[in-house]
Amino acid sequence: MTSSTPLLVRALKKSPWVFHVGTSGCNNCDIEIADCLTPRFDVERFGIKLVGSPRHADVMLITGPVSQACREPLQQAWLEMPRPRAAVMIGACACSMGAYKDAYSVAGPPDKVLLEVDPDAKYIYVPGCPPKPETIVMGVVKLLGAL
Amino acid sequence: MAPIAEWLFFFLIFPGLVFSVLLGLVLVWVDRKVTALVQWRVGPPLSQPFWDVLKLLGKEVIVPAQAWAGGFLGLPFVGLAAGALAATFVWIAATGLAASPGGDLLVVVYLLVIPTLAVILGGAASGNPLGAVGSSRDMKLMLAYELPFVIALLVAVFQKHEIDGESVRAGTLSLSGLVDFQRDVGSVLLRPSGAIAFLVALLCAHAKLGFVPFDLAEAECEIGEGALLEYSGSVLGLFKITQAVLLATLPVLLVTVFWGGLAAFTVLGVLAFVGKIVLILVLFVLIKNTNPRVRIDQAMKFFWGPMTVLALIALLLAHLGF
Numbered sequence: 104m105t106s107s108t109p110l111l112v113r114a115l116k117k118s119p120w121v122f123h124v125g126t127s128g129c130n131n132c133d134i135e136i137a138d139c140l141t142p143r144f145d146v147e148r149f150g151i152k153l154v155g156s157p158r159h160a161d162v163m164l165i166t167g168p169v170s171q172a173c174r175e176p177l178q179q180a181w182l183e184m185p186r187p188r189a190a191v192m193i194g195a196c197a198c199s200m201g202a203y204k205d206a207y208s209v210a211g212p213p214d215k216v217l218l219e220v221d222p223d224a225k226y227i228y229v230p231g232c233p234p235k236p237e238t239i240v241m242g243v244v245k246l247l248g249a250l
Numbered sequence: 251m252a253p254i255a256e257w258l259f260f261f262l263i264f265p266g267l268v269f270s271v272l273l274g275l276v277l278v279w280v281d282r283k284v285t286a287l288v289q290w291r292v293g294p295p296l297s298q299p300f301w302d303v304l305k306l307l308g309k310e311v312i313v314p315a316q317a318w319a320g321g322f323l324g325l326p327f328v329g330l331a332a333g334a335l336a337a338t339f340v341w342i343a344a345t346g347l348a349a350s351p352g353g354d355l356l357v358v359v360y361l362l363v364i365p366t367l368a369v370i371l372g373g374a375a376s377g378n379p380l381g382a383v384g385s386s387r388d389m390k391l392m393l394a395y396e397l398p399f400v401i402a403l404l405v406a407v408f409q410k411h412e413i414d415g416e417s418v419r420a421g422t423l424s425l426s427g428l429v430d431f432q433r434d435v436g437s438v439l440l441r442p443s444g445a446i447a448f449l450v451a452l453l454c455a456h457a458k459l460g461f462v463p464f465d466l467a468e469a470e471c472e473i474g475e476g477a478l479l480e481y482s483g484s485v486l487g488l489f490k491i492t493q494a495v496l497l498a499t500l501p502v503l504l505v506t507v508f509w510g511g512l513a514a515f516t517v518l519g520v521l522a523f524v525g526k527i528v529l530i531l532v533l534f535v536l537i538k539n540t541n542p543r544v545r546i547d548q549a550m551k552f553f554w555g556p557m558t559v560l561a562l563i564a565l566l567l568a569h570l571g572f
Contacts, residue, residue: 111308117301145291147282150298155470158312158482161305185310185482 115161115187116247118150122160122184126177126213128167131233132194136164138236146240157183162243163190165213168203174210178220189250190217190226191242198228225249260348265341267334274494275299277531281497284535299494306487314480316377322480325375326488329368333495336361340503343425344511344523350426355407358425358503359400362458365492366392369467372489373477384476387546388467391457394553395464399454401561405447406507410571411435417571429511439508443567448508450561455500456534457549459493463541464549501530 125133139146140153154160157180169177181190192213195201203209210216217224227249229242260266278299286293313319339358343350366388373385406428410417413435420431428438438444457464468476478489505511505526512523544552 108308111305114301114305114308118298118305120302142289142291145286145293147286147294148292150294150301155475156479158480159475159478159486161309183312185312187309 111187112250115250118152119162119243119247120152120154120160121162121164121191121243122154122157122180123164124166124177124180126165126167126173126197127170128194128196132166132197135233135236135239136166136193139239144236144240146243149240149244151240151243157181158185160184161188162246163188164193164239165190165197166193168196168200168206168209169211169213169216170208171210174216177213177216181217181224182220187250188225189246190214190224191229191239191246192226193229193234193239193242195230195232198230201232256348260342261335261338265345265347266338267330270334270337270341270495270498271491274491274496274498275303277497277501278494280528280531281535281538284532285539288536288539303487303490303494306490307484309483309487311483311485314376314378317480318375318377321371321375323485325368325372326481326485326492329365329372330488330492330495332361332364332368333492333499337495337499337502340425340499340506343429344502344506346426346429346512346515350424352422352424352427354425355403355423355428355507359403362496362499362503363392363396365496366458368492369477369489372481373479376477376480378480380473381477381479383473384467384469384479388460388477390546391464391467391549394550395454395457395557398450398553398557398561399458401558401565402447402451402454403507405443405561405564405568406438408565409438409441409443409568412571425506425511428507432510433513437508437510441568442572443564444508446560446564446567448504450557450564451504451508452530452533453537453557454553455504456537457553459496459500459534461534462538463544466543466546466549469543497531501527501534504530 123133123136138144157163163181163184192198196203197213200209200212214226217226227242227246229239231238263269279294279296282298283293313322336358339350339354342348343354370385370388373381407420407423410419418435420428422428432438439448460467468478478486481489505523509526513519
């Protein structure tokens with residue numbers, strides 16, 4: 104049902120609506136995401152809007168390593184997003200497990216968890232502990248440029 | 251032109267579907283920009299609502315497994331059609347394009363209910379428990395604001411004026427009739443009864459648009475956008491367009507009923523008309539940005555208590571000639 108016409112891609116770049124999923128991180132990256140929405144950074148200038156349902160979203164912001172308990176909810180939320188869809192892995196844990204590497208309670212980094220259910224998943228990494236709001240905005244911009 | 255072709259043009263192009271959608275999206279931008287300025291931000295560019303809708307129309311539509319597909323996909327069209335028809339009637343009467351058929355005030359009141367009903371039924375059809383919560387809240391809110399809204403609109407019909415020692419009332423349910431009457435005797439709004447009724451109607455229209463103190467039906471942080479939760483892609487886009495159409499209709503309805511509509515087809519008259527619409531819109535945005543969300547019981551108490559009492563007082567004052 105999806106056709107990636109140039110106009111749609113342009114519209115997508117002009118209005119990426121983001122949905123935020125915290126997969127049991129330490130909450131620091133989540134606070135930095137909230138910072139992006141404050142008047143100081145004002146991402147609404149670029150049409151970026153935080154929405155409350157994955158059905159409305161184009162981009163999923165994922166923070167933290169994926170714990171065993173969060174694995175299925177994350178996969179379910181990803182499959183609920185309408186195509187075209189993309190993800191941004193925010194912070195060291197979401198990129199490479201960070202301090203939680205080899206911990207008994209984690210199911211893996213989010214990119215591996217997403218690839219289990221959707222081999223075509225598009226995503227980008229934003230490293231940092233936590234990344235600055237500027238870095239997060241730049242990550243989203245680079246992701247949109249790669250579409 | 252044959253009357254039927256003329257009315258089709260009115261409905262489809264100006265001032266119906268195409269015009270009200272485009273104007274509505276511009277007004278959505280005004281809303282978002284003024285909100286941004288209130289919050290000391292820069293805000294989105296003018297093209298933002300158009301890109302949003304374009305993107306939504308191009309995205310995949312997912313029908314949830316537990317949903318009633320026919321209603322889930324069909325209701326957004328019903329809501330948009332009713333909204334556009336309401337916009338047609340209101341704009342025709344406000345600008346005096348054609349003689350409005352009698353009783354269109356009542357028709358508009360009914361038509362303006364249908365977009366909300368589409369959201370309620372669509373949320374119920376999606377089969378999502380949070381959608382059902384949103385639907386039930388929207389239904390209760392609608393029951394709450396419709397009563398004072400209709401009473402407030404009737405004030406314009408019953409207001410008594412004195413012309414050469416003779417008392418006259420508009421006494422018509424035709425929107426054009428109300429505009430013509432106000433051209434003779436002055437705006438309804440300028441009398442105490444009219445001012446109170448305008449205030450009540452403004453707050454009811456605010457709740458009808460689902461703006462912040464009364465946005466409990468789509469409270470995004472507690473029930474995740476409520477009734478619209480399961481909607482994605484182009485059907486969600488249709489609901490966004492319908493909201494834009496309502497935003498292009500309700501302020502104009504208030505201007506038409508209480509503030510004389512488009513008084514004269516001159517440059518000054520048109521400027522005043524646009525200024526009134528923008529003023530009402532900015533009032534909406536300021537109320538929206540300075541109030542926290544209320545609970546559903548608080549909203550119902552507010553509309554069935556103070557608002558209905560105020561509307562009845564205004565009706566009494568209008569009857570007595572104030």
